[in-house]
Amino acid sequence: MDAARPQRKSRPATLVRRREILDAAVDIFGAKGFAGGTLVDIAAQVGMTHAGILHHFGSKDQLLLEVLRYRDESDVADLEERHIPDGMPLFRHLVRTAIANAQRAGIVQAFVVLSAESVTDDHPAQAYFTARYEQLRGEVAHAFTAVCAERGITAPDTIEDAAASILAVMDGLQVQWLLAPERVDLARATEFAIEAIVSSVLGPQPSPLAE
Amino acid sequence: MDAARPQRKSRPATLVRRREILDAAVDIFGAKGFAGGTLVDIAAQVGMTHAGILHHFGSKDQLLLEVLRYRDESDVADLEERHIPDGMPLFRHLVRTAIANAQRAGIVQAFVVLSAESVTDDHPAQAYFTARYEQLRGEVAHAFTAVCAERGITAPDTIEDAAASILAVMDGLQVQWLLAPERVDLARATEFAIEAIVSSVLGPQPSPLAE
Numbered sequence: 345m346d347a348a349r350p351q352r353k354s355r356p357a358t359l360v361r362r363r364e365i366l367d368a369a370v371d372i373f374g375a376k377g378f379a380g381g382t383l384v385d386i387a388a389q390v391g392m393t394h395a396g397i398l399h400h401f402g403s404k405d406q407l408l409l410e411v412l413r414y415r416d417e418s419d420v421a422d423l424e425e426r427h428i429p430d431g432m433p434l435f436r437h438l439v440r441t442a443i444a445n446a447q448r449a450g451i452v453q454a455f456v457v458l459s460a461e462s463v464t465d466d467h468p469a470q471a472y473f474t475a476r477y478e479q480l481r482g483e484v485a486h487a488f489t490a491v492c493a494e495r496g497i498t499a500p501d502t503i504e505d506a507a508a509s510i511l512a513v514m515d516g517l518q519v520q521w522l523l524a525p526e527r528v529d530l531a532r533a534t535e536f537a538i539e540a541i542v543s544s545v546l547g548p549q550p551s552p553l554a555e
Numbered sequence: 556m557d558a559a560r561p562q563r564k565s566r567p568a569t570l571v572r573r574r575e576i577l578d579a580a581v582d583i584f585g586a587k588g589f590a591g592g593t594l595v596d597i598a599a600q601v602g603m604t605h606a607g608i609l610h611h612f613g614s615k616d617q618l619l620l621e622v623l624r625y626r627d628e629s630d631v632a633d634l635e636e637r638h639i640p641d642g643m644p645l646f647r648h649l650v651r652t653a654i655a656n657a658q659r660a661g662i663v664q665a666f667v668v669l670s671a672e673s674v675t676d677d678h679p680a681q682a683y684f685t686a687r688y689e690q691l692r693g694e695v696a697h698a699f700t701a702v703c704a705e706r707g708i709t710a711p712d713t714i715e716d717a718a719a720s721i722l723a724v725m726d727g728l729q730v731q732w733l734l735a736p737e738r739v740d741l742a743r744a745t746e747f748a749i750e751a752i753v754s755s756v757l758g759p760q761p762s763p764l765a766e
Contacts, residue, residue, distance in 0.1 A: 375676045379591030453674055460671030463664055463733040465586045474734045481731075481738075502747055508739050509748035512727025513720050520692075520719055522674040523685045527692075528719050536713055537720035540755030541748065 362400050364390050366414045369407055374454035378408055378461050378469070405468035412458070412472055415451060431494060434487035435510075435538055435553055442514060442534035449522065456518050481507045488545055497546060506545045513537040573611050575601045577625045580618055585665035589619055589672050589680070616679035623669070623683055626662060642705060645698035646721075646749055646764055653725060653745035660733065667729050692718045699756055708757060717756045724748040 368389040372381040383404050387394045401407040429437050445452050462473040484507035492499040514534055521530040535553070542552045579600040583592040594615055598605045612618040640648050656663050673684040695718035703710040725745055732741040746764070753763045 377588065377590045377672055377675050379588050380675065456671050456674055460667050460730060461588055463667055463730060464588050464591065470734070477731050477734060478738065505740070505744040505747040506751075508728060508731055508744050509724050509751070512731060512744075513724040513748070515727035515730060516723025516725070517719060519671060519674060519726060520688050520723060523681070523688060527689065529716070533716040533719050533723075536716040536755070537724070537752065540717075540720070540752045543755060544747070544751030 358400075361390075362410075365392070365397060365400055365407070366411055369411045370415070370451055370454045373408070373411065373458060374450055377457045378404075378467070379464075383407070408458070408468055409472060411454070412469060412476075415455060416476075418451070428483060430483075430487050431490040432487070432552070434484065435542055438484075438510065438514065439531070439535045439538055439553065442517075443531040445518065446521070446530040449525075452518050453522055456515070456522060459515065477511060480511055484510055488542075491542075491546065495546065500545060502545055506541050509541050510538055513541070569611075572601075573621075576603075576608060576611055576618070577622055580622045581626070581662055581665045584619070584622065584669060585661055588668045589615075589678070590675075594618070619669070619679055620683060622665070623680060623687075626666060627687075629662070639694060641694075641698050642701040643698070643763070645695065646753055649695075649721065649725065650742070650746045650749055650764065653728075654742040656729065657732070657741040660736075663729050664733055667726070667733060670726065688722060691722050695721055699753075702753075702757065706757065711756060713756055717752050720752050721749055724752070 365386065368386045369381075371389065372385045375381065376385065383394050383397050386407075387397050397407065401410060428434070458469055459473050461467055462469045481504070485503050488503045488506060489499050492503075514537075517528065517530055517533050517537070521528040521533075539553050546552055576597065579597045580592075582600065583596045586592065587596065594605050594608050597618075598608050608618065612621060639645070669680055670684050672678055673680045692715070696714050699714045699717060700710050702708075703714075725748075728739065728741055728744050728748070732739040732744075750764050757763055
């Protein structure tokens with residue numbers, strides 16, 4: 345949910361080529377992980393040489409970081425003016441994200457593998473994921489504070505744990521869903537869990553996510 | 556939380572050696588992942604040759620599966636007679652597991668990386684993790700059913716989603732905690748989330764996890 349970065353100026357053909365490589369990298373990192381997937385695999389998928397990939401992205405580490413930014417941009421592309429909502433609309437946005445994710449297993453798989461791999465020693469995306477979770481926890485905690493203020497409730501001291509838990513349950517359900525899509529309903533389970541956690545913070549009330 | 560398997564009969568010295576290799580494999584797979592960690596890395600850590608590891612475990616895939624079973628056994632080792640609790644004691648057991656996990660980052664790191672890596676194509680632990688989550692979801696759903704019966708509540712149709720969500724939030728919080736242990740309190744956040752989800756299933760009541 346990072347704000348969009350300005351695109352660097354490039355010729356349209358170069359931009360198309362870069363995007364093809366990014367799509368192939370999502371596929372390969374999802375299928376094999378970052379440690380297991382190689383630039384040769386990615387090059388083969390787009391009919392280029394290994395050197396051609398390096399020409400566009402400089403290094404495998406750099407390509408990984410561009411893949412993650414590319415995914416962030418696709419996350420916010422459907423939001424009006426790329427504006428991240430606050431308050432209760434943020435929780436509804438997270439439920440809609442899970443509904444959208446259930447239709448794009450490839451990018452979810454890449455994200456599941458890369459985020460978990462990022463805890464390994466000296467992983468090139470460790471700083472990215474550490475900062476990303478920190479930012480997301482802050483945004484979710486802020487939404488809780490805003491909802492409490494709107495409703496005249498004193499913000500409880502569970503908000504930080506609740507923010508971490510909402511992101512955690514979204515991530516963890518993705519793993520179970522990828523392993524057994526016929527056994528885990530990603531969208532429905534995510535909505536259930538977010539509603540349970542939001543209710544726990546706000547106190548019992550009927551269906552807090554209802555518009 | 557698999558039941559303990561009978562140990563194969565081996566000489567004590569062989570068992571000690573196998574255990575040293577398993578401990579080293581937990582370290583290496585946690586530090587580098589399964590795709591990134593090699594038998595040579597593991598052999599170096601225990602002062603053996605690569606062939607020596609193969610003598611004990613047959614293949615890298617087989618070693619991975621033994622590491623996962625080894626972890627399952629350590630999970631239940633502290634339970635009386637290795638009996639998995641049911642009903643509300645299961646939820647308290649899961650909270651205690653998170654408290655214990657906060658003291659063993661190494662094995663948590665290995666588990667986070669291996670479970671996420673298992674969604675990659677043809678990963679040797681894919682069947683293991685698929686079956687493990689299926690079994691755990693069943694155990695947690697059964698505990699919900701037992702608690703509802705005890706309290707004379709009609710079991711709601713959210714039990715399956717709640718079971719998946721409890722396992723998911725435990726996994727997802729581990730990733731955030733490994734990346735930022737000073738920012739995420741693994742034990743406290745896990746207890747908050749389990750209590751929120753249990754309350755959502757049972758209906759509002761003060762602190763359902765309290766003994």
